[in-house]
Structures are given as structure tokens and as C-alpha cells.
Amino acid sequence: METILMDGKAVKSYxxxxxxGMSAEVTNYGxxxxxxxxxxxxxxxxxxxxxxxxxxxxxxKEPYFGSTCGRFANRIKDGRFTLDGVQYTLARxxxxxxxxxxxxxxxxxxxxxxxxxxxxxxxxxxxxxxxxGYPGMLDCCVTITVTDDNELKIRYEAETxxxxxxxxxxxxxxxLKGAGNGTVRDHVLQINADFHTVLDETASPTGxxxxxxxxxxxxxxxxxxxxxxxxxxxxxxxxIDNNWAIRKNQPKELALxxxxxxxxxxxxxxxxxxxxxxxIYTANWVEYQPGKYGKTYAEQESVCLETQNxxxxxxxAHFPSSVLRPGERYEEYCVYKFSTVN
Numbered sequence: 001m002e003t004i005l006m007d008g009k010a011v012k013s014y015x016x017x018x019x020x021g022m023s024a025e026v027t028n029y030g031x032x033x034x035x036x037x038x039x040x041x042x043x044x045x046x047x048x049x050x051x052x053x054x055x056x057x058x059x060x061k062e063p064y065f066g067s068t069c070g071r072f073a074n075r076i077k078d079g080r081f082t083l084d085g086v087q088y089t090l091a092r093x094x095x096x097x098x099x100x101x102x103x104x105x106x107x108x109x110x111x112x113x114x115x116x117x118x119x120x121x122x123x124x125x126x127x128x129x130x131x132x133g134y135p136g137m138l139d140c141c142v143t144i145t146v147t148d149d150n151e152l153k154i155r156y157e158a159e160t161x162x163x164x165x166x167x168x169x170x171x172x173x174x175x176l177k178g179a180g181n182g183t184v185r186d187h188v189l190q191i192n193a194d195f196h197t198v199l200d201e202t203a204s205p206t207g208x209x210x211x212x213x214x215x216x217x218x219x220x221x222x223x224x225x226x227x228x229x230x231x232x233x234x235x236x237x238x239x240i241d242n243n244w245a246i247r248k249n250q251p252k253e254l255a256l257x258x259x260x261x262x263x264x265x266x267x268x269x270x271x272x273x274x275x276x277x278x279x280i281y282t283a284n285w286v287e288y289q290p291g292k293y294g295k296t297y298a299e300q301e302s303v304c305l306e307t308q309n310x311x312x313x314x315x316x317a318h319f320p321s322s323v324l325r326p327g328e329r330y331e332e333y334c335v336y337k338f339s340t341v342n
Contacts (some may be wrong), residue, residue: 002055009110013055014148020166021045022338027058027093028109031123031142031170033066034058034150035292041266041340044180048267050283052294053333062286064171067107068142068156069100071127071134072322073337074243074311076281077204081314083135083163083323090133097202100171100333102132107171111142114321120145127160128220137162138324150338158330166330167309169275173283173302176269177264180295184303185226188261191219191278193244196312203235207316209245215325217242218264222261229300239282239300243311246278252318254333258305273307274333276320307334 006029013034017023022045025035034051039271050065052058058065079092091102100107111123120143127138142154156168175184196217197205210254212218225340229239257278258271271278281304283297291297312321324330 002022004055004059006059006110011055011059012113013109014113014116014121016121016144016339017189018119018146018150020147020148020150022146022150024144026121026154027055027061028111028113028123030067030109031111032107033059033142033144033152033170035121035154036172037339038150038267038338041342046265047292048176048178049172050297051292051302052172052174052178053301061289063107064100066170066172068168069171069306070106070137070140070168071101071132071165072098072165072167072314073171073306073308075099075202075204077202077312077315081165083165083186083314085188086135088133088135097204098133099103105132106168115175119147120274122145126132134161134164136162138164140165140168142168150337152338154334156330156332157330158324160324161326163323166324167313167322168332169279169306169308170334171304173304174260174288175302176260176267179264179302180291180293180297180300183226183301185224185229185300186263187225187303188263189219189221189225189280189303190222190259191244191280192247192256192258193278194247195242195245196219197241197277203241205243205310212244216222217244217260221261225282225303235284238284241279241281241284243277243279244275245306245310246276248276251276254335257307260303260305261341266342268341269337270337270339271305271307272335272337274334275307275308275309276306278305279308279311
């Protein structure tokens with residue numbers, strides 16, 4: 001197994017398998033999912049996530065492909081928030097905003113492998129007090145499991161020694177035809193949400209939750225992505241990069257967030273989460289570049305379904321809280337469940 005040393009720490013890749021032939025390749029650099037082999041309706045396996053052929057490329061190239069984003073995924077407006085009367089200033093890396101944890105977020109850290117088996121891996125990262133501007137030492141674990149029900153199951157856990165904010169997600173880029181096999185405009189998307197978070201000119205939520213009724217944000221019925229992706233309500237000429245409020249009976253319920261289907265292969269991916277939101281991102285800013293297997297990647301050729309707390313929630317009191325305090329335990333789940341349709 002290839003090993004790369006970074007800051008004296010070993011970076012490796014690990015392959016997780018179930019009894020059905022589904023497998024995931026994971027590295028402890030950024031807890032990235034670099035390969036995900038999933039069967040189509042005829043049983044043919046295809047790699048459905050973007051990544052690169054070698055471990056070194058997965059370290060050096062696109063920073064968010066398959067990675068865990070933290071300490072806070074998505075945007076925090078103006079790179080600052082106030083907690084218990086103290087204002088914290090964060091590293092800004094997205095215009096004036098903090099995005100996905102800052103300049104060197106969890107996606108760019110070497111995690112310690114705590115436990116690994118044939119189908120599961122648990123990794124730990126201790127984020128220092130003040131890292132990227134965030135308060136408190138955050139002791140964080142991510143467990144990735146490939147179940148015999150053809151699920152890719154992600155468990156997030158964390159504790160802190162002083163009040164802080166936290167919001168973790170996985171940033172895999174999916175193409176159910178196979179990575180590098182063309183556009184996702186032909187994928188069919190359904191989102192279990194009646195409301196979306198309205199964005200300002202910097203793509204940060206304003207605090208308004210707006211009904212999806214009679215708008216391009218209404219994915220309550222299966223919708224071909226290409227039929228709405230060019231709507232001016234989205235990033236003009238680019239595509240979708242928005243957060244939806246998942247319909248739930250109660251907070252922390254493991255609820256269906258979205259369903260993605262690719263008609264030709266028949267692959268279907270259900271996304272379930274305990275978190276309140278899901279960000280849909282159609283790879284609007286992925287530059288044309290070589291990928292795995294001699295194929296290429298470009299914009300709108302993959303889609304992220306990032307289960308998360310609402311972006312900018314540390315600054316919006318009526319959004320679900322992102323605050324974690326000493327003695328509390330952060331625990332969230334995301335499940336990508338694969339099957340096929342005829």
C-alpha cells in the first residue's frame with residue numbers, strides 16, 4: 001500500500017468492501033472518498049465519485065473532492081460570528097466569507113486512523129483552539145462504513161473544551177453514469193423539502209426561508225436537473241448551489257433528504273441525514289481537467305448532495321443551532337443508499 005508522509009504523518013488509502021461487490025476507497029488525508037464502485041441494473045460496477053488515480057493527485061488537486069468539510073461546512077457570512085458575547089474572526093477564503101472551514105480546513109488535514117476493518121474505517125482529528133479562527137479544541141471522529149445494504153454510511157462525532165460552532169459534511173461529487181462520463185443535466189433529482197434558504201449576493205443565506213412552491217426550487221417531484229438548472233434564480237449561467245430545509249417530523253431524525261437517479265444505468269441514490277439541510281451543487285466551478293481512468297471532468301458533470309446545518313447559521317438566531325458546548329456531544333449521520341430502478 002502506497003504511503004506518503006506529510007508533516008511526519010502517514011497518509012494512506014484504504015479499501016472498504018461489502019459482500020455484494022460494492023467498495024469505497026478512502027484516504028486519511030481529509031477523510032476523502034476517492035473511489036466508490038456501485039453496480040448498475042445489470043450488476044456492472046462503475047466508479048460514481050470524482051477523484052484521481054493516485055494518492056498524491058488526491059492530495060494535490062481539487063481540495064474538496066470527496067472530503068470532510070469542517071470545522072464549519074459551507075459559508076459563514078463575512079468570516080465572523082458572535083458567541084456568548086465574544087466576536088470571532090475566521091479565515092476568509094471565499095470573497096469576504098469563510099467557506100468549508102477556511103484556508104486549511106478539515107479537508108486538508110491528516111487524520112489519524114483509529115480503527116479499520118474490511119468494511120469500515122474510523123478516523124480522528126483534533127482541531128486546535130484558534131485554528132482558522134474557531135474557538136475551542138475540537139476532538140472529532142468520522143466513521144465511514146460500506147454496509148451490506150449497499151449504503152455508504154458516514155457518522156460524525158465531536159466534543160469540545162469550550163463553546164464553539166461546528167457543521168460537518170461530506171463533499172463527494174457524484175455522477176451515477178460514472179465519474180467522467182458526461183453531464184449530470186440528465187440525472188433526475190427529488191428533494192424532500194418545502195423551503196429553501198434565500199441567498200444574498202455573496203451566496204450566504206439572508207435568514208429567509210422561502211417556500212419552494214411555483215419556483216425552480218421545487219423538487220418535491222422527481223425533476224430532470226437540466227430542466228431547471230439554467231433558471232436565473234440559480235448562479236447565472238453556472239447552475240445550482242443552494243441549500244434546502246429537509247422536511248422532518250422531529251429534529252435529529254434520520255430522514256430522507258434527496259433521491260438522485262440516472263435513467264440509463266438505472267442507478268439510484270437515496271440520501272438520508274440527521275442534519276436539517278442539504279446543499280445541492282452542480283459542480284459549477286469545476287475547471288476542465290484530467291480525472292481518473294483517462295477521463296476528464298468539467299462543470300455540471302457531477303453533483304454534490306451535502307447534508308449539513310444551514311449555511312451561515314452561527315449568525316442567524318432562528319436557524320438550527322450550530323453551537324457545541326463542553327459536556328455536549330455532536331453526533332450526525334449521512335447515508336448514501338444505492339439501488340437500481342428499471
